[in-house]
Amino acid sequence: MSTMTSTTGGGRLRRWLGNGLVQAFLVVVGLVWVTPVAGLLLSSLRSANDNAASGWWTALTSPGQLSLDNYTALLGNAGITQAFWNTVLISVPTTVLVVVLAALAGYAFAWLEFPGRDWIFLLVVALLVVPVQVGLLPVAKLFGQLGLFGTIPGVVLFHVAYGLPFAIFLLRNYFAEMPREMLEAARMDGGGEWRIFTRLVLPVGRPAIASLAIFQFLWVWNDMLVALLFADSTSQPLTVELQSQVRQFGSNIDVLAPGAFLSLIVPVVVFFAFQRHFVQGVMAGSVK
């Protein structure tokens, strides 16, 4: 029956109409998704007075309101620029450390033998879901004793530890897919494990490592909770600096909106530049 109607004019018309409805619905959904970001962007380009007097959408009809003054002021704000660099200094080393440590461990879990290997790996899988909150208090005490509390290395170490379970899980599973013959051939050739790791495993694992690195970078870049506790006023990242401004929300949109946009533009650029890797990373980490 459906084959018949699909060839008649009525069926085609109905399908065309249905498709039109679907398109219209998805356009509306898309608009709903764009509007909040457009609001942030336009607000960030309007003066404090304009923001206090009217909504950002009035800028659509009177573009004269828009200027880069807020951004100029933001770049002159020592607190914000310092926080921006702190964010970089926290995210980049964390990403490198997580990737290196997880690649080593992931290879060992996949292809080397040591006592209790499988049980330890199951423990790592179990650790995937441990909420960061459980670690805050004990690690704060530990860092206090080690002099790491309030420092960038402290924040980095905490992030690395809580990023590792997922990273090891992801890379171990990826490495385990490598053909056994490939590794055995390399071992027969007399390559040491280190040589095999750097010359064979890392290049083969590049797609998974890229996904992991991007995912991890964004995760740390966007973190607020960990830094809120472990960073002090000289080591705090952009998210913490901005959240302290949220308390006076309403009176300082000319600082908050461009600040939020600054903190958002790096991840969004990374996302669009590496979207395939990012989506894969998120999907692989969907159990986290």
Place this chain on the structure above:
Amino acid sequence: MTTVTAPAPPRRAAGPPGGPGATTPRARARRRRRIIAVAFVLPALLLLGALVVYPVLFSVGRSFFDASGTRFVGGGNYAEMFRDPATLKAIRNSAIWVVVAPTLLTGLGLILAVLVEKIRWATAFKLLLFMPMAVSFLAAGIIFRLAYEEDPDKGVLNAAVVGVHDTFSESSSYPAARAREGHGLARAADGSYATAGTAAPGSSVSLAFVGVPPKEIPAEAKPAAEAAAAGAATREIRGVVYLDFTPGGGGKPGVVDKAERGLPGMTVEAVRDGKAVAKATTAADGSFRFGDLADGTYTVRLPAANFSPPYEGVSWLGPALVTPAIIGAYLWIWTGFAMVLIGAGLSALPRDTLEAARMDGANEWQVFRRITVPLLAPVLTVVFVTLVINVMKVFDLIYIIAPGPVQEDATVLATQMWLVSFGGGNNQGLGSALGVLLLLLVIPAMVFNVRRFRRSQS
């Protein structure tokens, strides 16, 4: 240490002074490889041990001690958790989050994943919806603080709500207007005005109002004098509603002077025996007319809606709606994730099965309901479980979006744990107990993960 294959005692003596069994070249190589393996995993395991495993154990232990950490209180903190109104509120809100957010997200993701397959710009759409996943909760929080702003002149959501509301209901309203006293209009308790005397068909009335500020007078308002002077036919009542105020002065109270304008858009009712029998809206010059009236006496009434304050929209971040509002922001962030993951599952479905069902005359809804959803069940479960775990940890979004005074209405376990331990509460015993509760709640997910992993290995 267990596998010495060749019984060769003489050669053992010649070996290097290592451990027993490490003498043959094969065993030595095996031992070497084992040391390398341990060297590979050790840095990661040390960090995990010191910063994840040890804290979990510490928190469990700490949760049995009081705030200062000196006195053992057993399950005291856990009992306290269910007594203290603030933590109880957090538990209740967390329950709402965990049920509502993953369900909505999975449903929305499923619908969008199915629909997006039918359009040509699917990739662009997926990218757009996925993009918020890259954005921090902080930035998303600020974005939505802006969108939820209560003043409809600033918050886009309330601007839209007020716009829709005003399209469907009378928007021309004069909240500040009041009748000129002593000129025939009496105010009722509900805020409406009615003529004190009665009018019969064939007569006309002039209803004088004052107190309307210039900016509330609609631009289309015209002088009312001409309409006020027009006589009424036998079966009708005519009249004007006007602003009894001459700009620049000189007008007489209660009289429609030349410069005085009508108030357009007022709703006027003719009332007989307490029932409204006719209804009219004033024109640009403030005039109205009830035609075809039966004989009798009427009062003319202006319902209270004419004088109600303008609709100001919804208080999104007030105590009542703050949790749904923040869940809304969460949907904005995570819908793309659910959609892409379910979409991947969808593209792996056997096309033939779907086609066969369509050939057999099943319509799209039946295909969706009977075939797509059941086949997708494993993917939907993974999405749902993932979302539950992530929802449980939601912290930043609530911390940022809920305004200070409303924070305690929006609190969940994760924010409460923070407040109790660090944000002034400084009760690390109770804080640890909340952390452990959080951990207990994700243990089903932990078991799910481990099971799924072991199944994938066998």
